[in-house]
Amino acid sequence: MVGVSGSAAAEAALRFALAEAALHEAPLDIVHVDHAPALTTPQAGVGAGDRTGSADLARTVTHAGVVERGAELPKVEVSTRLEHGGTVRRLLHAADDAATLAVGSCDGRTFPAARLSVLGRLTASAGCPLAVVPEHVGL
Template sequence: MVTGLVVVGVDGSASSLAAVEAAAREARSRGAGLRVVHAFAWPATHVLLGPSPLGPPEGGLRNAVDRLVSEAVERARTVAPELDVSHVVVTGEPLTVLEAQSRAAELVVAGTRGMGGFVGLMVGSTAVRLAAHGRCPVLVVREQPHADGPIVLGVDGSAAGQKAVDFAFAEAALHNAPLVALHTWTTWNAPMPAPQDPSVPYANPPGALAEEEERLLAEAVAGRQERYPGVAVDHRVVRGGAREALIEASRSARLVVVGARGRGGFAGLLLGSVSQALLHHAHCPVAVVRGAGESH
């Protein structure tokens, strides 16, 4: 029985077909249906959509769209023949269309760059903006995942990041994958623990700051291992920058999961610098999960 919905955006590019394959695997593992969505912006330009009177009957923009959607559906069924696959062509701008589709989905999947991408860009604007505005987790398919690699979860200890923790544990359970819970800190962004001797402000023994960060990581993932007892978790506390550590960890990962904004984010920003850096530079797919209560 199909109980959920995974949405994937397609535009005929190689990147979007890779996204279709990833979306099909996600839908299969979840027991969900897959909806292939194409945003058709051409009607707004008043260009002739049907075949030209001087061309073949199979020509024209609308026929081309039908072919690319059919190719995407067949690609999904090649990955998961038993999958319930539907498709829809919606007139509108891609971000607007996919954001609307995300309201009824449990996951939206997108490729890094579409047919309209500028040469030299590592990730298209639609993928980045969708990660910021999507109403559900957004999976952006970059390089091919390492099938035997772990799921890497970026943990910052923020309340907003708890949704990302939940998503990562659920993904690890769905795919029978190990989970690396990675937390980074520096002396600039780590909260100073209370001094052990109140008469000496800010006095702490060597290593107290690192121990505080290890405690923060343990608290951030607490309770999930009881809920997902089959998930093997590797706790890693790294002194250094989050972007560098997560990008390096992505080299051997099947997926990196991060929140949209961390504890150091500026109010009003929809997407933080760490999640943006991963969307541009990670060596595997990246899932961006918005926190509860974050504005859209």
């Protein structure tokens, strides 16, 4: 499983996760966490709150070349999903059955302290191996 956010580091994590999934002939679950709650009121329509998060997820997946790399990696079954809520809680829940959780990281100069705490909390609580992929990794 890989958590994506639209950042360059998340794109590197996605490329890493695709390569690992191909190597192990395993499916890949791509998860984006949107902090805005999903709107499910009758006026808004079911899932109306998904528009921004879904657009971010679609842009990240397309930008990282998942569609193009799919032809190169025919063994990889890819699924995407959008979660709503706190990043750590939702990623940990989504990774319950994962063999590995991959996330992106970048250097401390450009990485806000809040995101560093997300990595620390994921490291402390993940129930599976955690791969923290720097944005400059070329795969």
